[in-house]
Amino acid sequence: MADTDxxxxxxxxxxxxxxxxxxxxxxxxxxxPDIFQVNVAAPYLLTAVMQRPRRLIYVSSGMHRGGHAPIQKHAQVTYSDSKLYLTALAAAVARLWPDVLSNAVDPGWVPTRMGGAGAPDDLRLGHRTQEWLAASDDPEALTSGGYWYHQHREKPHPAIRDERFQDELLDHLAGVTGERLG
Structure with missing residues (x-):
């Protein structure tokens, strides 16, 4: 995911x-050094150039709340920054593509290679929300623009709903990737 080609x-x-x-x-x-490329630019690029699916789910993190808005264009992007940007991308897609259900998910701090063996959340719950948003006909799963944790909608960082921030992010990602969302 670090290699654009x-x-x-x-x-x-x-x-x-x-x-x-x-x-x-x-x-x-x-x-x-590839945090921004892997966590933000690659999902954006895939979103921009793939045929639109019916549903898009972006795996975020509760750590997005510690991210910095505006975009850190010339500074080292942190994991929290990248998850803030990714969550804003999900909200922007929901706003711009009303025919696609686009949501962000916090799977929790689960015991994986990334989360570590001591992570306190339940690994089985970590994937259920993504599966539910991807395949369920539950009316709640058929919504767009949400930020979800264990099948409950939560309030994200305030910048996520800021359309100027979303547009600034999309412009930056278009410049980085050479692709604009259609």
Whole structure:
């Protein structure tokens, strides 16, 4: 996901398969120089160049609340920043593409390689919300623009709902990737 050409290749392969019912953007890194590319630019690029699915789910984190708005264009982006941007991307897509259900999910701090063995959340609950948003006909799952934690809608960082912040992010991502959301 750190290599833009490989991300484009993934999108081209998926487009040859046809329209997807749902896409869950789950790739992510916690540390290193590729945080912005992997956690934000790659999901944006896939969203921009793949055929629109019926549902998009972006795996965020409760740590997005510690992120910085405006966009840290010339500074090292932190994990929290990247998850703030990703959650804002989900909200922007929900606003701009009313025919697509777009949501962000906090899976919780779960015991994975990334979360560590001591993470306190239940690993089984970590994926249920994504599955529910991707496939359920439950009226709550058929909504867009939400930020979810264990199948409950939660209030995200205030910047998420700021359309100017969303537009600034989209402009920045278009400049980084060379693609605009259609």
């Amino acid at each position: 490989q991300v484009r290749g993934i999108a081209a392969h998926v487009n040859r398969l046809g329209q997807m019912d749902a896409v869950i953007h789950n790739a992510g890194v916690l540390h290193g």
